[in-house]
Amino acid sequence: QSVLTQPPSVSAAPGQKITISCSGSSSNIGSTSVFWYQQLPGTAPKLLIYDNNKRPSGIPDRFSGSKSGTSATLGITGLQTGDEADYYCGAWDNSLTAVVFGGGTKLTVL
Amino acid sequence: EVQLVESGGGLVQPGGSLRLSCAASGFMFTTYWMHWVRQAPGKGLEWVANIKQDGSEIYYVDSVKGRFTISRDNAKNSLYLQMNSLRAEDTAVYYCARALGGPGGYWGQGTLVTVSS
Numbered sequence: 001q002s003v004l005t006q007p008p009s010v011s012a013a014p015g016q017k018i019t020i021s022c023s024g025s026s027s028n029i030g031s032t033s034v035f036w037y038q039q040l041p042g043t044a045p046k047l048l049i050y051d052n053n054k055r056p057s058g059i060p061d062r063f064s065g066s067k068s069g070t071s072a073t074l075g076i077t078g079l080q081t082g083d084e085a086d087y088y089c090g091a092w093d094n095s096l097t098a099v100v101f102g103g104g105t106k107l108t109v110l
Numbered sequence: 111e112v113q114l115v116e117s118g119g120g121l122v123q124p125g126g127s128l129r130l131s132c133a134a135s136g137f138m139f140t141t142y143w144m145h146w147v148r149q150a151p152g153k154g155l156e157w158v159a160n161i162k163q164d165g166s167e168i169y170y171v172d173s174v175k176g177r178f179t180i181s182r183d184n185a186k187n188s189l190y191l192q193m194n195s196l197r198a199e200d201t202a203v204y205y206c207a208r209a210l211g212g213p214g215g216y217w218g219q220g221t222l223v224t225v226s227s
Binding site: 002033037039043044046047050054086090091092096097099104 | 145147154155156157160169170171172205210211212213214215216217218219220
């Protein structure tokens with residue numbers, strides 16, 4: 001049981017847009033910054049979003065992040081087959097004094 | 111080029127010990143918090159521990175407290191994870207990562223730890 005809650009899967013056609021939700025509590029998302037990672041099959045996770053909505057250099061603006069209260073959302077527009085991956089949200093939890101992750105969301109581009 | 115290279119994984123019996131190492135290069139190691147994150151086969155990510163730049167702050171996930179010890183040697187640009195009293199549920203790929211939630215977030219390729227008799 002993950003501290004942060006994500007939908008197990010999401011799917012859409014190429015060119016479409018999707019959103020992935022990440023729900024937490026006042027001790028994590030509600031009071032700290034959210035980050036998002038993409039894990040392509042068989043590879044290490046790659047940072048997509050940090051500080052709720054900032055993209056590291058090299059990450060296309062098709063990827064976006066937002067936060068409201070105790071929830072966060074990852075958005076991907078112009079879906080490509082290469083976006084098929086597992087996506088994880090994460091944040092620091094002030095009560096647990098630990099980094100917590102969501103259970104991951106598998107994106108399928110049909 | 112930023113590189114994080116983990117080593118030290120392998121097969122160990124329940125109750126045994128392993129020491130993982132992570133060699134960092136291509137960046138100023140002393141300016142980053144460092145982390146260990148693990149991923150059991152077919153499962154999601156689980157954060158294990160982190161350590162501040164100078165080693166003055168360390169945190170662990172509850173399930174490894176008292177069994178695992180994270181440390182770093184800034185002179186050698188290296189991060190370590192001493193794992194004792196290993197259990198079957200510790201079986202996972204262990205990743206070394208820098209600045210997990212910051213702009214410099216970067217992970218190594220991981221090393222597999224298998225705990226089995």
